[in-house]
Amino acid sequence: MNLPRREAAKTDCFYQALGFQKNDMFSDENATSWMLSDEIFVMSLNEDFYNGFLVNGDQASFGEGSKQMLNALSAESSEEVDTFVKNASENGVAIYREAKSDAPGMYSAAVADPDGHVWEIVYMDMSAWAEGNEAGTDQANN
Template identity: 60%
Template sequence: MARMIFVNLPTRNLAAADAFYSAMGFEKNASFSNDDASSWMISPEIWVMSLSEAYFGGFLRGGDAPAFGEGGKQMLNALSCSSIGEVDELTRTAAAHGGAVYRDPKSDFPGMYGSAVTDPDGHVWELVWMEQPGDGTPTEESGE
């Protein structure tokens, strides 16, 4: 079995989180979803678990509390995209469906293009396209 990752995120509004992740094109798994949690498949190996604030808090210990997007950031979730166009499209989709643009799309390095968006609770998702060696995909820098 391939190793999998489950990104668990607290939400203050499960319906708003559901609308956001659905609009981003993720597939909801009803078998692992209920009134406290929604399970979203990004790929067979990558899942987002959107958990109500109280339910998420039940997994924490030592006085820890769920954290949202305000103030400091402990994590930036990065998601690969298949093209520059997909980065731009997902950035627009996030902003139109309860999220926000956290960092405008741009090319920081040759062969690399990305943006960052937040979900409705302020969790940051970086959207990144990277040219793979030998794939021949033109980059903005090459002018092709």
């Protein structure tokens, strides 16, 4: 995924603080490549460079006002969610949504990176999710 940035140093500090790995092969003065996992890469692009990929007068959008998307990551446990938020807040990142249980078996939180892009982290206990949904279905059928 490609995301625009205003200040490379602040944005790079955010990704590094959360434990993501910098990919030097695809990083230069215009962009920094971050490996979130073996399958997920984020290209953090300087605003002007990012705008160079856009057409029809479109411009980079930052986190002010309406949100077009939430970048969601999976966690292995509720503790991982809490650690993610703690690491973010200790490194000056704004907590966008405090950690909470959204539904049976679901625990999530979200932070806003220095450019206003929202990063959600979610833990799903699938057995609790299934039990919660099954209970809801039983009540609806009665």
